[in-house]
Amino acid sequence: MKKSLFVCFILVALLASPLFAQGGGEASSPKIGFMGPMSGDYANYGVLSNNSTMLAVEQFNAKGGFGGKVPVVLVTEDSEGNVEKGLSAIEKLSSVDNIAGLVGPVFTGVSFAVGERVQSEGIVMISPSATHADITSIGDYVFRTVVSDGLQGEVAGNYFYGELGYRNIGVLYAKNDYSQGLYEGMTAAFEAAGGKVTIAESFQVGDKDFKTQLTKIRSEKPEAIYIPNYTAEMAQILEQATQLGMDIPFLSCDGFSNPEIYDLAGDFTDGVIYVGPAKVKESPAYSDFVAQYEAKFDVSPDSFATNAYDGANILLQAMDKVYKETGKFDRSAIRDAVAATKDYAGVSGTINFAENGDLVAYQGLYKVNGTTPEYLGSYTVVDGVLTQVD
Amino acid sequence: MGIAEFFQHLMNGLTLGGIYALIALGYTMVYGILKFINFAHGDILMAGAYIGLFVFDGLRGDAPLGTWTMIAFFLAMLISMGFSAILGMSIERIAYKPLRGATRLAPLLSAIGVSFILSNSAAWAFGTHSRKFNYPFDNTPVHIGDVVITPHQILILSVSLIMMIILKLFIDKTRMGKAMRATSLDQGTAMLMGINVNRVISMTFAIGSALAAVGGILIALDFKVYATMGTMTGLKAFVAAVVGGIGNISGAMFGGILLGLLETFGVAIFGIPTGLKDTIAFGVLILILLIKPEGLFGKVEKEKV
Structure with a gap:
């Protein structure tokens, strides 16, 4: 499990290096975070969803990134499915990495704790898997691409x-x-x-x-x-x-x-x-996603990973929209853009968010x-x- | 509570108790002779149920319910009893006999070890999912007024009763039974009198395990077959044996029925929340140990039964 974490860091480093080479040109490279259990007993859940976030980021950058010129950087943090680890991870993502948005956390318990933090920091969060009914009542920065219990x-x-x-x-x-x-x-x-x-x-x-x-x-x-x-x-x-x-x-x-x-x-x-x-309609988008995922990671995505892929893409799309309009990555504008998601054709189906941030x-x-x-x-x-x- | 509901609870309680009683017989026999609680008894029950299931399904094939399924069920039960008897004897030879001279705690710990080995091996070999043991007869319930009784419930009650009577006769009337009673009283003296104590103990395990197999198959019809099926039922049966006075065969039968009725009526009449149903048995266990540790039918005077 540590291995995929390394792969991820290397990926981050590779993506970041051309930016360092630019010596701080226009807008500094925007970052998004992923948080989930990457090691320990629950690593299976975190790794699969992190894979799909990586895939979304890679595909987004291959198309040129924001406004066709600024690539995005993914920072993955390991929560081990544990609240304390999750809180220190969001601390780092928020203050050191200065992320524009978060995909995750994967677990309900961690999502409750991290949700409170992102709400007070004003960072938009999209969980692929926290199903507890009360998760989205934390506040207006908390969204999910999974059905509420x-x-x-x-x-x-x-x-x-x-x-x-x-x-x-x-x-x-x-x-x-x-x-x-x-x-x-x-x-x-x-x-x-x-x-x-x-x-x-x-x-x-x-x-x-x-x-x-x-x-x-x-x-x-x-x-x-x-x-x-x-x-x-x-x-x-x-x-x-x-x-x-x-x-x-x-x-x-x-x-x-x-x-x-x-x-x-x-x-x-x-x-x-x-x-x-x-009833899930088997869409071509879904089978494309599964094929690309399997080709890259040699495993099949689970339903959480499918949700994470949609979550990451919704976040990137919202950031792109804000960047095109303002040239910046303002966190509250990004939240509004995520909330405004309308009939997004995701791989898990058509996605709309309810007023409270729940998946419709x-x-x-x-x-x-x-x-x-x-x-x-x-x-x-x-x-x-x-x-x-x- | 209406009369019909009362009798329905009574019927449910009696069948549950019949199962406990049948399994409690095995605990009580071994304890009576060896002063040792065979905690692997519940897992022998599980092994017996698996054997019964495989033999029955194999013999039955696609046959519809009828005489053949009844014969197949009977054969499966006999084969399973034989297999479980051998299993029980082998466990005794391998895990308990070498410890007969050791402290009393040693065979008990060994038994707990055997219990885990059996249930984990079953989970590994057969998987952890429940398997359905199909009824060999038409289990359509019979209505007597508003009270409903299934043929399966009647089978449980009658088999438990028959087994108990046979066992009682065996111990009271046969030479082997006499040898068992002698061994139970004093192993050393029994040996001096020319009784083959090792054979008697093997026999005890064989009979106890065969009874466990019968219990396992009867439960499986209602509760399915799975690797940990013996754990909770085994514990409850153990409580039943203690309640009746461990080492006493009629006591085990009585304790089992009493426990079944207490569990049912504790919830139905005394308003114990249904989520706490399992705590009734263990509450009773503590009460009995505090008030009448020798059990309702136990004898106080001697340390051996």
Whole structure:
């Protein structure tokens, strides 16, 4: 992992050297930062996303850079996925490197801490992967090119109430951030719409026997049961519900989009309606990106790396626009230009930012017929109203 | 709570308890004879479930539910029992027997080591994902009023009961059983009386492990097969054995059923949050150790059962 860090520094040095040779001509070379875990247990995430940022920078410079003459320099900092390391990294990026914008951080925890810093320093930040609902509420300098966790719960609650017509539902969730977050998000939206969660039972991850919880839920007679969990637990729940002779429809989350559920639960999946990822249209831009990425780095990009590539390009495009208009790289003007991004055709799809800096994204709705999920449509929530987009 | 909900919880609790009881028998037998807790018992259960799964799937092929699947299931269970018995005996030979003269802590630590080796090897060989063990019979629930019972639950309860009775008869009526009781009372004297103590101990491990295999397969039908399946169930069964009075066979059966009912009704009636269900078993363990350390059915007088 250290190796790629070296490669990156060398790249930085190579790109920077012609500028040093100029002996400080017109505008000094603008820098952008990347921050993510580049070493340690989580290095896989950081390295892949740093690769795509490097690729974006290289392609941008190959086209001539800002205004066709000023190349950009990328400075990569290692956070090790750790808040303290992340804070000292942003300190360096901000004061020593004087970056114009940041791609990253990769992790939610680090993003919370670094987000506070960039907000007070006035540096625009675009995270490719921090999914926690509250990340973008840090301030107006914080953006992301990944779907917020909050959206799924919101779409779920509104869809169950509005489209499926349920008024009281039960919930069976696991005691972990993922499951509990979805339960809370869905409940907030569902009850805001006018429905009621009449019973919410929980369990520990790894439990196999859910009959007690299901028996309790059954006696409350909810119209449907929401189970935002992982496949192993959901398979048990569906099977044991049948064993208890329960004839109540089940609703689920993106955890259900993993095909393993059909091996474990078989026919018990019939009729489940779940909120999953929106259908991705395989664009030529995406396959070009993957081909270039693989040719250069010998690995395939993950979805975070794809998001990082779009984030880096949006940042560079915004800087280019500001440079062309003013001849400078003013940080607040760059933020405004990022915020003004409209229908950007990225490799991960069309990108727009909501008022708060969240990616405007969609969730797909699916209904399982036998053991085959059928696509019902894609939805998003605009100002608290469920909107079908596909 | 309505009558129907009460009986539903009762049924759920009894089946859960039946499983605990079946596994607790293995702990209790080994403890009764060796004064040693075989912490690898839960992992032998897991190994038994994997063998059962592979044999059953192999024998069954694509056959639809029917007589053949029942026969295949029965054969798979027998083969798995045999395999687990051999596994249990080998573990005893390799990891416990050499430590018989050592401090009491040594075989216990060795058992924990064996437990990790077994579950990690299974994770390495078979992967960490759960595998489905298909029912060999039609598991459509039977409605009795508002209470629902599955054929699987009936199977668990009856198999546990039959196993316990057979075991009890074996120990009380056969020569081998007599030898086991003698060994349990005093190993040295038993040896002087011409009892092959090594054989008795091997036999104990063989029977305990075969019972674990039966338990593993019965659980697997409901809870799937995976590398760590024996860990939590094993611990709970151990608690059941202690509650009933470790070393006592009827006590293990009773402790298992009691624990299953407590877990179910603790949540349903006493309002313990469902997320804390697992803490009930261990809370009971602490209570029993504080109030009646010999267990509900244990004898106080002698140190050996």
